[in-house]
Amino acid sequence: MKTLLLNPGPVTLTERVRQSLLQPDLCHRESEFYDLQDEARARLLGVYRLDPQEWSAVLMTASGTGAVESMIASLVPRHGKLLIVQNGVYGERMESIAKQYGIAHEIVAHEWMQAPDLARIEACLDANGPFSHVAIVHHETTTGRLNDLSNLGASCRARGAQLLVDAVSSFGAEAIDFNGANIAAVAATANKCLHGVPGASFVVARKQAIEGAASRTYYLDLGRLAKLQAQRNTPFTPSVQAYYALVEALREFEAEGGVQARHARYAALAEQVRGGLAARGIVSILPPGESSVVLRAYALPPGVDYEALHDALKARGFVVYAGQGDLSKHLFRISTMGDIDAADMERLLNAFDALVK
Secondary structure, three states: OOOOOOOOOHHHHHHHHHHHOOOOOOOOHHHHHHHOOOHHHHHHHHHOOOOOEEEEEEOOOHHHHHHHHHHHHHHHOOOOEEEEEEEOOHHHHHHHHHHOOOOOOOEEEOOOOOOOOOHHHHHHHHHOOOOEEEEEEEOOOOOOOEEOOHHHHHHHHHHOOEEEEEOOOOOOOOOOOOOOOOEEEEEEOOOOOOOOOOOEEEEEEHHHHHHHHOOOOOOOOOHHHHHOOOOOOOOOOOOOOHHHHHHHHHHHHHHHHHHHHHHHHHHHHHHHHHHHHHHHHEEEEEOOHEOOOOOOEEEEEOOOOOHHHHHHHHHHOEEOOOHHHHHOOEEEEEOOOOOOOOOHHHHHHHHHHHHHO
């Protein structure tokens, strides 16, 4: 029995992407690799139809956290200041990165179940600025909340700050207004909404922002990575097979209709799951209008702890995900990324029947 991954990455691969991992061995100093790297970078810009004269996609061998670290450590200037908006684990992770590199920063912290309070954020910008950048997680998978970028971006623009966005769990499936939201860069990964494999991540940044990049970090130095990749070069040995898979996943992504099609597919599956679980007495913790279509969080059924739920579903071919921190006692999470369809979700819902009884 095939096990389907309903965790927030890595995802269940299509056979097309899985087969791409069997490409011939390739030295990363050969022209064929640079062709592969060039195609990946061009296709990543194409996901949101970005102008290659203004934007650059910078690849790195790392998880999504590596891309977020590279973005923050490189793009906040030496004498800059960062405001971090937190309402979950990944916003807190950005604070840890800022502390690690000694970056001047302030925090606007929210409870994990709360949406960002724009009035509080603006008050901090005004009282403690000037800030060069504001960092936020777009899709905070702690709860499945999709944080608003447009209104925050407008507030930042009015105060001369640019957005740094953790789009690790939204890039390719949720709308991102790169210009209207005053974005300097987004960090993301291959193995979530793009349906690639772990090992390849990237930062999509304005070229002007990259030109002013600081060099706080060695391996994740965004400025050096961008410069060498533009010259058809690379400073280190990348995960070649993961790049093969990323390119094939991006080809498949485009063939299937791009961001709009992927969003619609995820939304249909997410609503199928939400409605089916609600009929079984299992409620989502956020309304659909506040949630991403990528992942949603649900209250644990009465009398069922997460370990029992996880093990029972895994025995039936589904891997779901726990809540984080204290939320692990109250909720579980289901993602609709990857090679899954409505029939798979119907089987998942049927698997809940025995648990609810």
